[in-house]
Amino acid sequence: MHDRRSLIEKRIDRVLTERIKPAVHRTVAELDVTAWHVDGGQGEPVSPATAFAADYEPFAVGDRWGPAWGTTWFRLRGDVPSVAESAHLELVIDLGWADHSPGFQSEGLVYRPNGSVVKGLNPRNTWVPWRTTDGAVDLYVEAAANPLILEVHPFLPTTLGEKTTAGDEPLYRLARADVCVIDHEVWELVADIDVLNGLMLSLPESDGWRSELMYGLERGLDTLDLQDVAGTAAAVRAQLAPLLQRRADEGSHHVSAVGHAHIDSAWLWPTRETVRKVARTVSNVTNLMDEHDDLVFAMSSAQQYEWIEEHRPEVFAKLADQVKTGRLVPTGGMWVESDTNMVGGEAMARQFVMGQGYFREKFGITCEQVWLPDSFGYSAALPQIVKQAGCTHFLTQKISWNQQNVFPHHTFSWEGIDGTRVFTHFPPIDTYNSDLSGRELAHAASNFRDKGATNLSLAPFGWGDGGGGPTREMLQRARRTTDLQGSPKVTIETPAAFFERAEKAYPNPPVWVGELYLELHRGTYTSQAKTKQGNRRCEHLLREAELWATTAAVRDLAPYPSEALRRCWKTVLLQQFHDILPGSSIAWVHREAAEQYDAVAAELEALIDDRLALLTAAPDASAGEVMVNASPYSRSGTPALGAGPRHDVPPVRVTREDDSVVLDNDVVRVRLDARGLVTSVVDLETGRDTVPPGQVAGLLQLHPDFPNMWDAWDVDAFYRNTVADLVDLDALDVEERPDGSAAVVVRRTFAESTAVQTFILRPGARQLNGTVEVDWHEREKILKLSVPIDVHTDRAAFETQFGHLVRPTHQNTSWDEARFEVCAHRFVHVAERGFGVAVANSSTYGHDVTRHAGDDGATFSVVRLSLLRAPRFPDPATDQGQHTLHYSVAVAPDIADAVRAGYDVNLPERRLTGRAFEPVLRLTGQGEAAVEAVKLAEDGSGDVVVRLYEPYGARTSVEVEPDFEFAQVRQTNLLEDQIEPDGLTTDEGRISLQLRPFQIATLRFSRR
Known part of the structure; x- marks a missing residue:
């Protein structure tokens, strides 16, 4: 049998492959083809008007075209033969595709001579509709020669990821250009x-x-x-x-099929190509909607809508028409489908502020579903952020990629660090590019982990990344499986319709508390260090620019530069896309990211300098040296969020003992041995040494780093099996600096690289600052910085958006064991009761924290920062060259000290000559909170918006004292919509705010 x-x-x-499918299209004529190769085929994209006016040369089926990243315009002309009036004609075009990987090779967009768009072309969409009444064929095809980077081997170094190294050999041959009759009965x-x-x-x-x-x-x-x-x-x-x-059985699994086309805003192509990928896909979708009234299509990322609006207005007009019908559904509510591990708190909020703002402005829609199918894990701060951004549901698929532990649910309530819960769904079909095949539908039903409690799941269907989105063949499958024995019941509907039914069917789902950690792609916390450095730098410059611009605006010194700030935010938010900030894109993408970060930083620095010059301008000769502080916490006597006179403290003392160097500022005493390694950091108040006996801090360690798959994405646990401690010394110098600080400068050479480590102790500081300058030329290695800490604990606190997450540092369970590399923002805090240490950083995200047996019977912890990697795919030169990275080791008895240390490294005080000025607002009272943003309202009203949060994980009460006139203060969500007061009270001019642990609160002050 x-x-x-x-x-x-x-x-x-x-029979299906060799007889029936070929009979769907019967060729009745061949098209005449001419071609124009933009700048010899290697030029950047041009407008249709430019292309239509170009000189075309003869071209034939079988001819080669398309150097990597080049563009060729084909003109297709021909007479339509006499056929029966009832016959349906289609043009069939094959640009030379391999029969796989739609979205990862050449693509085309078809235009009429009047500039209107017909549809996209790709390996799963080779047809163009044509009516017998349309007359002779006359069409243009903009063909993009995107190289198939994954074809040869997905992990071998390639020169194709940068246009200047990709070569000029044509990659494709035009394979077909025919007029055909489509036989619908055969189809x-x-x-x-x-x-x-x-x-x-x-x-x-x-x-x-x-x-x-x-x-x-x-x-x-x-x-x-x-x-x-x-x-x-x-x-x-x-x-x-x-x-x-x-007919299907009564209790069959029910799949809500949502048309979709996941398009990475950059990955194995630059963002300029994504602009065209999105236009082609939307053209396909709207064309399909004209013929199939059951198609519903969900599309995220406001950035991609704006690209179409700007570059392809004729496509945007068709998109907007379908949004009005409710069949093309803006979803996600974000500017891009960003990474969520490394994005800072305020930037994460702005992903929604900018995204929801765009959808509201253009379509009158506030998205309710967060749509992040492909990001590499999800921060425990997200539930509160998405709820405050007007969203009620969360969808992802990526956690199904876990290497070690199977996530126990597909539908559940996800609880964040502050206690906020959001209804969440993981599609059990385990793909965000489903083709609704029998195999995939069966997998959705059998894989569903909430059987018995509910039988509803969602399936995003359509070819992604420029593959064209849903196809008419997928719609055929959906119609036939609406109610078919043995198959899940398939219904095409919107995400909102699915979530409404799912919540009703599952009113008390299980609760998952904390982050959604992806047991894969851990190397993305480290790859492409300059991209990560640019992100962190620009996030904090935006904070400063908004703060000082607002301060100047409310004091009538200068107008608020809203358009410039919006432009800078859009650039930074785009670079936070989940294949840019994580460092998993081609070289072209990261080169452009570095250029754009530099441009944004230069613009913001100029804006900051301008506003601070106005704020500190002295009307008389009383000006002196002032320190400007944008941190929520005052330092050196400087008002938080303001400027005050510089206060000098005694300089650091430097002594030498038995070849060791000792730095002492009467707060901490630091000892470095002859190898330039830190052997002791003593807190003089308690006498505690933060460095365990026999250990050294500031130790650079080099590991091999050759994961089994996904080079730029992964760090596999076995990397720790081999390590080289970098202790050899080229030189050691001691510097006593004019500002009273002291520094020890250590120079090392290792393998093909060099490193300069600088250890700096400032007057009065409770922390040792460190800088690592590396000229990095290793391949397939990872560089770590080790900081042993003499405290006995089995957990550590890692900063995330608007708070911190506590993770165990033991390996009791397979879940604990899998978190061998984790993400932190500005600090990691390791502590016993009453004593602890924070390791803060300026641009590092990857960390590991481990426990070790001490000589005294207790344990100590080792915090390690992942500084640099050197994967070779998709960018063979990842991280090669010069890097400067900053960190600090701070005596931090409790989490509040760790939070301050994190701000200190990322928001250094600015030293200016001028007069002191008062903060735009102060926080007073018994409690503490952190001010994360001070800005003017998005609507241009001139209202002042202040965002605060509770950073320690404790209830608190603060009073807010603005230093400007206002008529009213209201509490809002992240979108600056008024909400019912949630902790805000006003009484006789006093503004009091009660905050729950990690609560975000946004206050809007209406100006008089």
């Missing part, structure tokens, strides 16, 4: 067999329905005349019809 089944399956496959027969065969193969061999399907398909093929497929297709369909009419 098994052999016969195998024979039938092979017969079905061959429907293909779908009948495809669905029934897919269902049959998905069922267990013991299932009687599988046998019925097998023999029914065999009888159908017996009816088919292989020499006259078109003439016998109807008879075969009649033979198969009873099988397609069998």
Whole structure:
């Protein structure tokens, strides 16, 4: 029986592939082709108007075209032959595709001579509709020669990721350009067999329905005349019809199918190509909607909408029309589908402020579903952020990629660090590019982990990354599986419709508390260090620019530069996309990211300098040296969020003892040995040494780093099996600096690289600052910085957006063991009761914290920062060159000290000559809170918006004292919409704010 089944399956496959599918299109004429290669095929994209006016040269099917990243415009012309008026004509174009990887090779967009767009072309969308009444064919195709980077081997170094190194050899041959008659009866027969065969193969061999399907398909093929497929297709369909009419069981799994086309805003292509990918996909979708009224398509990322609006207004007009019908659904509410691990708190909020703001402005829509199918893990701060941004539901798929532990639910309530919960769904179909095949639908039903409690799941379907989105073949499958025995019931509907039914069906879902950690792609916390450095730098410059611009504006010194700030924010938010900030894109993408970060930083620095010059301008000769502080916490006597006179403290003392160097500022005493390694950091108040006996801090360690897969993405646990401690010394110098600080400068050479480590102790500081300057030329290595800490604990606190997350540092469970590399923002804090240490950083995100047995019977912890990697795919030169990284080791008895240390490293005081000025607002009272943003309102009203949060994980009460006139203060959500007071009270001019642990609060002050 098994052999016969195998024979039938092979017969079905061959007949379908070699006879029936080729009969769908019958060629009736060939098109005349001419071509214009933009700048010889290597030029950047041009407008349709420019292309239409170009000189085209003869071109033939079979000719080569397209150096990597080049553009060729084809003009297709021809007379339509006389055919029956009832015949349906289509043009079939093949740009030379491999029969796989839609979205990862050449693509095309078809235009009419009047500039209107018809649809996109790619390996799964080779057809162009044509009516017999349209006259002679005259069309243009903008063909993009995107290289198939993944074709040869997905992890080998490639020169194709940078245009200047990609070469000038044509990559493609035009394979077909025909006028065809499409036989709809044959096309429907293909779908009948495809669905029934897919269902049959998905069922267990013991299932009687599988046998019925097998023999029914065999009888159908017996009816088919292989020499006259078109003439016998109807008879075969009649033979198969009873099988397609069998109804599903009452309790069958129900799949809500949502048309989708996941398009990475950059990855194996630059953002300029994403602009075209999105236009092609949307053209396909709107074209399909014209013919198929059951299609619903969800599209995220406001940035991608804005690209279409700017570069392809004719496509945007069709998109906007379908948004009005409710069939093209803006979703996600974010500027891009960003990374969520490394994005700072205020930047994470602005992803929604900018994204929701765009959707509101253009379509009058506030998205309710967060749509992040492909980001590499999800911060525990997200539930509060998404709820405050107007969203009620969360969707992702990526956690199904876990290497070690299977996530226990597909539908659940996700609780964040502050206690906020959001209804969450992971599609059990385990892909965000489903084709709704029988195999995938069966997997969705069998894989669903909440059986019994509910039977509803969502399936995003459509080819992504420029593959064209949903196809008409996918719609055929959906229609046939609406109610089909043995298959899940498929309904095409919006994400909102699914979530409404899912919540109703599952009113008390299980609760998952904390981060959604992806047990994969841990190397993304470190790859492309300059991209990460640019992000962190610009996030904090934006904070300063908004703060000082607001301070100047409310004092009538200068107008608020809203447009400039919006432009800078958009650039930074785009670079936070989940394949840019994580460092997993081609070289071109990261080169552009560095250029854009530098441009944003230069613009913001100029703005900051201008506003501070106005604020500190002295009307008389009383000006002196002042320190400007943008941190929520005052330092050196400087008012937080303001400027005050410099207060000098005694300089650091430097002594030498037995070849060791000792730095002492009467707060901490630091000792470095002759190798330039820190052997002691003593807190003089308690006498505690932060460095465990026999250990050294500031130790650079080098590991091999060659993961099993996904080079730029992954760090595999076995990297720790081999380590080289970098202790050899080239030189050691001691510097006593004019500002009273002292520094020890250590120079080392290792392998192909050099490192200069500088250890700095400032007057009065409770922390040792460190700088690592590396000229990095290693390959497939990872550089770590080790800081042992003499405290006994089994956990550590890691900063995340608007708070911190406590993770165990033991390996009791497989879940704990899998978190061998984790993300932190500005600090990691390791502590016993009453004593602790914070390791803060200026641009490092990857960390590991481990426990070790001490000589005294207790344990100590080792915090390590992942400084640099050197993967070779997709960018073979990842991180090569010069890097400067900053960190600090701070005596931090409690988490409040750690928070301050994190701000201190990232918001250094600015030293100016001028007069002191008062903060734009102060926080007073018994408690403490952190001011994360001070800005003017997004709507241009001139209202002042202040965002605060509770950073320590404790209830607190603060009073807010603005230093400007205002008429009213209201509490808002992140979108600056008024909400019912949640902790805010006003009484006789006093503004009091009660905050829960990690609560975010936004206050809006209406100006007089």
